[in-house]
Amino acid sequence: MRTIAYYKSKKIAVNLIIHIFLIAVTITCLFPLFWMVSSSLKTQGTIFKDMSLIPKELHFENYVLAWKEGGFGRYFLNSILYTTSVVAGIIIISSLAAYAFSRFKFPGRNILFFMFIAAMMIPIPGSFVPLYVLLNKLHLRNTALGYILCMVNVGLSTSIFLLKTFFDKLPRELEDAARIDGCSKIGIWWHVALPLAKPVLAVVVVFNALNVWNEYVLALIIFDNKNLMPLQRALVMFQGEFLTNYPLLMAGLTITALPIIIIYFMMQKYIVKGVTSGALFG
Amino acid sequence: MRIKNTLENYLFVSPAAIIFIIFYVIPFIWVFQLGLYEWDGILPTRSFVGLGNFKEIFFEDKVWWQAMRNAGWITVIALTFQNALAFLLAWACDRQIKAKNFYRLIFFIPPVLSEVVVGLVWQWILDGNYGLLNHWLLNARFASLARNWLSDPATALNTVAIVHSWKGFGWGFLIFLAGLQTIPRELYEAARVDGANAWDSFRRITIPLMIPVAVLVSILTILGSMQAFILIIAMTDGGPAYHTQVPVLRILASMRGSSRFGYACAQGISFGLILMAVSFIQYRFSRKARDT
Numbered sequence: 031m032r033t034i035a036y037y038k039s040k041k042i043a044v045n046l047i048i049h050i051f052l053i054a055v056t057i058t059c060l061f062p063l064f065w066m067v068s069s070s071l072k073t074q075g076t077i078f079k080d081m082s083l084i085p086k087e088l089h090f091e092n093y094v095l096a097w098k099e100g101g102f103g104r105y106f107l108n109s110i111l112y113t114t115s116v117v118a119g120i121i122i123i124s125s126l127a128a129y130a131f132s133r134f135k136f137p138g139r140n141i142l143f144f145m146f147i148a149a150m151m152i153p154i155p156g157s158f159v160p161l162y163v164l165l166n167k168l169h170l171r172n173t174a175l176g177y178i179l180c181m182v183n184v185g186l187s188t189s190i191f192l193l194k195t196f197f198d199k200l201p202r203e204l205e206d207a208a209r210i211d212g213c214s215k216i217g218i219w220w221h222v223a224l225p226l227a228k229p230v231l232a233v234v235v236v237f238n239a240l241n242v243w244n245e246y247v248l249a250l251i252i253f254d255n256k257n258l259m260p261l262q263r264a265l266v267m268f269q270g271e272f273l274t275n276y277p278l279l280m281a282g283l284t285i286t287a288l289p290i291i292i293i294y295f296m297m298q299k300y301i302v303k304g305v306t307s308g309a310l311f312g
Numbered sequence: 313m314r315i316k317n318t319l320e321n322y323l324f325v326s327p328a329a330i331i332f333i334i335f336y337v338i339p340f341i342w343v344f345q346l347g348l349y350e351w352d353g354i355l356p357t358r359s360f361v362g363l364g365n366f367k368e369i370f371f372e373d374k375v376w377w378q379a380m381r382n383a384g385w386i387t388v389i390a391l392t393f394q395n396a397l398a399f400l401l402a403w404a405c406d407r408q409i410k411a412k413n414f415y416r417l418i419f420f421i422p423p424v425l426s427e428v429v430v431g432l433v434w435q436w437i438l439d440g441n442y443g444l445l446n447h448w449l450l451n452a453r454f455a456s457l458a459r460n461w462l463s464d465p466a467t468a469l470n471t472v473a474i475v476h477s478w479k480g481f482g483w484g485f486l487i488f489l490a491g492l493q494t495i496p497r498e499l500y501e502a503a504r505v506d507g508a509n510a511w512d513s514f515r516r517i518t519i520p521l522m523i524p525v526a527v528l529v530s531i532l533t534i535l536g537s538m539q540a541f542i543l544i545i546a547m548t549d550g551g552p553a554y555h556t557q558v559p560v561l562r563i564l565a566s567m568r569g570s571s572r573f574g575y576a577c578a579q580g581i582s583f584g585l586i587l588m589a590v591s592f593i594q595y596r597f598s599r600k601a602r603d604t
Contacts, residue, residue, distance in 0.1 A: 048404045051401075051404060052401065052404055052411075055397075055401060056415065056418050056419075058478070059418050059419060059421055059422055059478075060418065062430075062433045062437060063433070065433070065436075065437060065444060066433045066436075069436065077442075078441075078442045081444060081447050123327045123328050123331065124328060126324045126327060126328065127324060127327070127328035127329070129324060130321055130324035130325045131325070134321040134324065135321075136318050136321040136322060137318070139325075142325065142329060145332070145337075146328075146332065149332070149336055152584070152588065153535060153539065153584055153587045153588065154340065154343065154580060154584050155539050155559065155560050155563065155583045155584055155587070156343070156560065156563040156564075156567075156576060156577065156579060156580025156583070157339055157340070157343065157580070159343070159346070159563065159567050159573055159576045159580060160338075160339035160340075160342035160346065160577065161335070161339050162353070162567070163342065163346075163353065164334075164335070164339055164342070179334075179335060180335055182331055183331050183334075183335035183336055186328055186331065186332060187332075190328065215320055215324075219324075240424055243426070244424075244425070244427070244428075246426065246428055246542045246545075247541075247542065247564075251567075251568075262426050262429075265428050265429070266428055266432075266545060269432060269546075276436060276442075279432065280433075280436070283432055286426070286428075286429055287425055287426075287429045290424055290425060290426070291421065291425075294420070294421070294424045298417055298420075301420065301424070302416065302420075302486060305483065305486045305487065305490075306486065306487065306490040
């Protein structure tokens, strides 16, 4: 018979190994971000020599420089504009459609819904080629509107799917009561269905916001005009133009990453929910 | 009244349908149409070449197949290293632990960052002359290990693949963890009562129940890794020479570099079909594994 002390120490040893492993991965996850911020506070003169993790002097003026001269203020506002308008568009358009798919009967309903789902499943790598041609024809290339419409389309299928699944499970009593009170269809959608859908809408908002903020390739083919570019596109361009100005580049990267990290920390619950519900449906 | 009712219903779906048709269906059809032409994307005239573009892809375009092999290699690393890491972490977190929520918060940070940000930060860390990694290696007297990680043909592809795995393991981790948490604890307790040790219950309970989850994670990993390219734009832009070229970068190069829109579409079709075939095979395979 082994003693209690043996089992206890074995358990402690196993837990210790597991924790060391988890902490090591945690450090690997956080360190690059830490180094990004640290580098953004050095100067062009010291960055190639000063390898200290926390710089002796903190040069916050890099952020002012990046914001003003680097143009990141402009790009930041562009990203905000694109993200908010795309998310707002997706919320309205996809919830209208999802509600109709769930509640109403009309000819072509199933085939249309099937098309949205098929679009979610079929990978078309290089779909940006015909989109480029299309936007040129519509004179929407190099316009904010063209980019916003393309990005609304990108988020549409998944959002409709998530919302329809939610509405399908939602009891209809409240909507029936509103109808008896004389509320119109559009009124029921706005006053009853949307408020009830808040938890799913949060998932839709978070995922689409991350997706638009982080998007690169459509911004690459749509925008030649610097004044319209969002952050991701501008960062790659900046790196190409100012090859070795690392402090400013790192400041730009921090400006780009920070809002995402803040939103992520605030809305983590919904992200976990979204990932795992997507997983369970597969 | 009924007609008005139906029209009203269409009003609900029409914004979504219109955007979808213009920005998804039409481009989708155009890909197949354009793939049969030689066209520079600007001139109104284009010449019909039939399946010529596809013939060129399959028999002449060596760089395309090199890009395919590179993406395949990145995918192999993601399937093995990245997913093994994701599973181990999920398993470690599931067994215990008070700090589970903390780890879950941290491990999903890389996936929410953009590929551009991740690529540029790592490119700075891995820089051959001024990068932190080489600085550490030199100081720790491992000077022989220091190298130009991203511009040395011997290491560039693997380095990119590792950074790709760093960015991606959080997805697998979250899905594995959710899967592990659906396994009833009573199963483990029953197994222990029957005299099974930790390894037995891992092999007999955890693994069989996790197969469907593992298949899902692998499909997502394959589709994601084969199509990865933005990270590569930010880190190496396909270089040195063609050592980190991947298919989507080639499509982009056909379109923007050599202005061959038809050829770019044909590349997209070939690649899309291969991806669909792979995930279909894997799906069938998993059905079989689940049924037996």
